[in-house]
Amino acid sequence: MLKSKASQTSIEQRNTTRMRVLDHIRSRDSVSRIDIASALQTSPATVTSATADLISAGLIKEVPGDPPLKSSKRGRPRVLLQLDGGSYLVAGLKVARHAMSVILVDFQGTPLASYNHPLADAQMTPEVFVRTIRDALQEASAQIGKTLEDLSGVSIGIAGLVDAENNFVHWSSSLTERNIDFGQILPKEIPCPAFIENDANLVAKAEQHFGYGKGLKNFLVVTIEHGVGLGIVLDGQLYRGERGCGAEFGHAKVQLDGALCQCGQRGCLEAYVGDYALIREMTVVDQNQNPRTVADIYDKARSGDVMAASVLGRAGQMFGLGISNLINLFDPECIILSGGQKGLEHLYSDEVMTRIRSGVVNVDTPLPEIKVHHWGDQMWAKGAAAYAIEQVSILKVKDIPAHAS
Amino acid sequence: MLKSKASQTSIEQRNTTRMRVLDHIRSRDSVSRIDIASALQTSPATVTSATADLISAGLIKEVPGDPPLKSSKRGRPRVLLQLDGGSYLVAGLKVARHAMSVILVDFQGTPLASYNHPLADAQMTPEVFVRTIRDALQEASAQIGKTLEDLSGVSIGIAGLVDAENNFVHWSSSLTERNIDFGQILPKEIPCPAFIENDANLVAKAEQHFGYGKGLKNFLVVTIEHGVGLGIVLDGQLYRGERGCGAEFGHAKVQLDGALCQCGQRGCLEAYVGDYALIREMTVVDQNQNPRTVADIYDKARSGDVMAASVLGRAGQMFGLGISNLINLFDPECIILSGGQKGLEHLYSDEVMTRIRSGVVNVDTPLPEIKVHHWGDQMWAKGAAAYAIEQVSILKVKDIPAHAS
DNA sequence: ACATTTATTTCAGTCAGTAAAATATTTAGT
């Protein structure tokens, strides 16, 4: 059995089915071979073969217990398959203004450790940036007695314009320089495969793997934090646009020559919905009022301040208009409004939903579902972890040899 | 060699390469085997095999003459391949308010006949609709001495909400009834495969196969006629949304509680850009003025009417705003403004382009190309023909037997 | 004529996927 002869079928082709099987198991948590076969429109024999390979590679395993749901009375019971959580350790890391947050998860996405690394400067040189990432990862790994070498993959979420396929960052607010090829500099400090991606896209990945997007093919994820972000998943794939600078929903124009936005343009949705926009409005009305946070404005509105209520109300109306435009354009299965914290009730109110409904061109069919998801602080890092798991899966499946006869 | 045993590989799987080769040849007009191999990342041997099958099926042929461009000095010259135009006759048909327009084309898309069939009523029952289609197709076929039986496929473009994959029309302004399953009733009158699709999507197909979208992977096609339509092509595929009712660009809201639209909602782009909207504006200003067409408004504007110029100007501004939002969301390679007639200069003016540019969130990279395409009357029918060719291709490739050893 | 270059085809082999048959594991009925 000389191995010298090169394989006769391309790796890509050889592994599409195994990859599809793995993805399907991931999206269903646990599923039997028969169900995989019918879902992927393939024969049971193929599934037996693919799952055998995935099991021997340590990526999946049979669920030990009895099948919880009997689909029918008689017959051999189906054996459930699920990801083998223990197989690989991966990390997700989100770079924010004042901190990097890291989460370590197993191959199923179960959190094992998390760590918050404060940042002295919001902007760093690429070299400092990469070293800081390494330090943060080391710190997190140490919590569970692991080292960087134990990581099978890391994903880094960053605000800005990222060409994820090439690990290239055109521009980011966290970096002092433009056009950085992280494919070159990450390996110098980090001894495992590392992937960099736009943070809004990673939230979409979080929803797809761990959240409300699980099992869906076409959905949109809107994030509201300082700005308004959008992640687009079409046909199960993240849509990144031609040059990787699409999904700029926060800067969609909702008013001709409208309010001034931080980006320098006018009429952007963000200039009506972003926290800085609300605070600005309030101070324009009355210089003596100076709310520091959106929560302050809430308090005022709740205690009967008409102006505060009006400011929040308009934000909601504009937000609803933007969402209905997304529905009109994409006709998704679901729109997920994804947030780290609570405190954006004015965007999820009944009035906003009414506005959305009244802005969607509706022909018989019901509106797509609109779901609000409060993740808590780790949303961004979890998204990065989801992406890391996905990328590690691809690498590991590629390493599986041809099926043993 | 008994044929009784069922094939061991699924048809879909068996034909992906052949289909990809065929699509590639179509998108390049003519191309050599070597170039196909490198473009599709496959081996020359595979291309030889696939092209041999396509040639024996009559779908493609070798270009007889010498290769026009010598890529290098020496060596065996590459043989160009192209679609075999003579192989199949297909028809595209567009249903408009007052007429059906038919175009017959060969397999390469070369027009062979065209025919305009006036309609007594804008709305028909499904039965009358199908019979009228048959009559129109017969009339067109007769022009070149053919009959319905000579057609290999027909595609029908219609305004409304169409589930093209299932030949199902949820709603159309041309039909008196909703929820019609044309998969059931078309075969009763039309003896060849027939496909029904939304008309804006078909214009996108026209651009993809015969126009500026040729060879592109991600582009948008905006049509301006009575209303504003949008066709979305992502990764070379028409994006239809989850329920087939996406791409409602004409009803994207560009103004909170803005002008009333024909759809009953307020602030739709169409309510600022559509011809009826412009005419309405003019009469509001001065009841004595009553322009019948947009051309009338042009004439006034050109002869110094400030009001007319203002009406057109605002339409342009709103249109530019909408386009820049599309760019922000989709980041396409190209946006094609596709129109049947001339006479929309106010939407293609320098001011509008400036508005677009000022509304796009731009980071270093250049704007996507914005191309204006005046097709003339047959735009819609040509789009239908493009789709018909595509569908016939799929059917014919499916019929190719396994590769002869 | 002959070497060189490039395109295409032929050849022999690999391997993913298949249908059908075999096997495994359960319940229902007696």
Place this chain on the structure above:
DNA sequence: ACTAAATATTTTACTGACTGAAATAAATGT
């Protein structure tokens, strides 16, 4: 308990798409 029926999975034998390497084809340069 035993058998039949039902359902899930695996095994078997095979098909056929795809491959690299070698052979062949068709041109140009010397």
